[in-house]
Amino acid sequence: MIEKRTIELIAPSGYPHDPTALHLALQRLRAQGHHVENIHATQRRYQRFAGTDGQRAAELNRLADPSRELPDIVLAVRGGYGAVRLLHGLDYDGLQRRLRDQPIAFVGHSDFTAVQLALLAQSGVTTFGGPMLVGDFGAPEVSAFTMRHFWHALSEPTFTITSRVAQAQSADVTGTLWGGNLAVLTSLVGTPYLPPVEGGILFLEDVNEQPFRLERAIYQLQLAGILERQQALLLGDFSGGKQFEYDNGYDLNAMIEQVRSVIGIPVITGLQFGHIPDMVTLPVGAKAHLQADAHGFRLTVSGHPVLE
């Protein structure tokens, strides 16, 4: 049974372009008894953004206000692009103070990765990579897998994700779980908004990117010394990258083999995370134990904010 929760919407990136999906999402959340706040975020439009930079930043900074009640969940409306514009204007100190005593569950993925990594880097706030309002809660058929994993991750102090995808490399490591969208994460390299995680387990996903672009991004993490400070790389979904005759046999698998030959840490594959209907929810900044071998992997997570 799912408890009734207060869910506050934020839209730090693009505006929702599918009114049917938006309607479905709100209807479904309300039908479960949840109280959905800040619907206004779904109605703003400025160019390709869900409002001006000021409007979108204010929405996040309001969460630092000590005089207001906090929601249980802060849910990103959708991804797209635009979060990086807000990073230099967020009230990191205020958010750190306010959320230290009352942790809440920020949830989203894709472009939301920028907000998640900045919150972890600057405020020490652990958030969740997980479903978003329009694309997931508003999907034509909502995924029972995604919903089960979402509520489980937000409710259980310790949870485990298992996979039977055979692994070419084994691992048995414990460290900080972090990551998100590869393009967004690499766009923060060299900035104060990429958390300096040591000994971490880094999960990555991306969509509609050719394998060479993914490889170039992973090379940036390698050449910047970030991968050598991690214990494992956990690859999610990377679908939608086009193949061309010119590629001449270079594909996603060839890219992963190249990465394996260059980085000194295990590369574990088959994580159900990314721009896919059935996705797990993963904390960004919690502790995790990853075990992988020829039979699959187990990822056990703890230390994330838990709904009471």
Add this chain to the structure above:
Amino acid sequence: MIEKRTIELIAPSGYPHDPTALHLALQRLRAQGHHVENIHATQRRYQRFAGTDGQRAAELNRLADPSRELPDIVLAVRGGYGAVRLLHGLDYDGLQRRLRDQPIAFVGHSDFTAVQLALLAQSGVTTFGGPMLVGDFGAPEVSAFTMRHFWHALSEPTFTITSRVAQAQSADVTGTLWGGNLAVLTSLVGTPYLPPVEGGILFLEDVNEQPFRLERAIYQLQLAGILERQQALLLGDFSGGKQFEYDNGYDLNAMIEQVRSVIGIPVITGLQFGHIPDMVTLPVGAKAHLQADAHGFRLTVSGHPVLE
């Protein structure tokens, strides 16, 4: 009159896929009396690359060999992707020693930007952003503009590029000229291969990228503190980015206005550099004086390697 030169080919990125363009390019260079070496580089193929990583790196490292004669010009066969794979394996010390006494003209653009920036960062070698073998020397109709600028830049100790494109911001600055392809340049942020240029004039171009991707890359340069250490941003060609209804008025101009509102240095536009038929040749690492006002801009360059 053009002197007869020794031109050594290198192919650190993709293989050439247009045999007609390749044939035309070689024919034209030979018809002018130039001696073209290492044709072999145009014949190798490994996946989407012009040879294995080892073959492509060896081609660059051979230039450090003190026992061999050096060419006048080292010309990149084409761009594509793959140069970043070589960066950790280049003989920067050897190249620095060999090229200090006998400067040669490395020329290319696009993915070649990675090699150029790494050579500047690690060996202090000034190279040229300019035409490449297949796409430019092998174009169906070779551009007289591109050729004139190319030979002029390689032959004159001081040269000036002028533009009558009206400027929204003025500038009168002197500093190190550097830059290249935006996506490739930003993929080096945080790595030892991005030169730590202070007080520079940064030129950028890119092709087939949506404005939001260009903006995200420029934000990375801003948030990483790189733009605040430059004196001006000089924008080349950014054509080929698709527009979508979703963009809702956000386009290349809106992106440039956003960048202007965020970075504290003048943004000068209209540089004829990039993936275009008529392109100037620009040193990466030389000294430049940029003057811009409502009537256009003047860029005067000196201190680059000059063919004797």
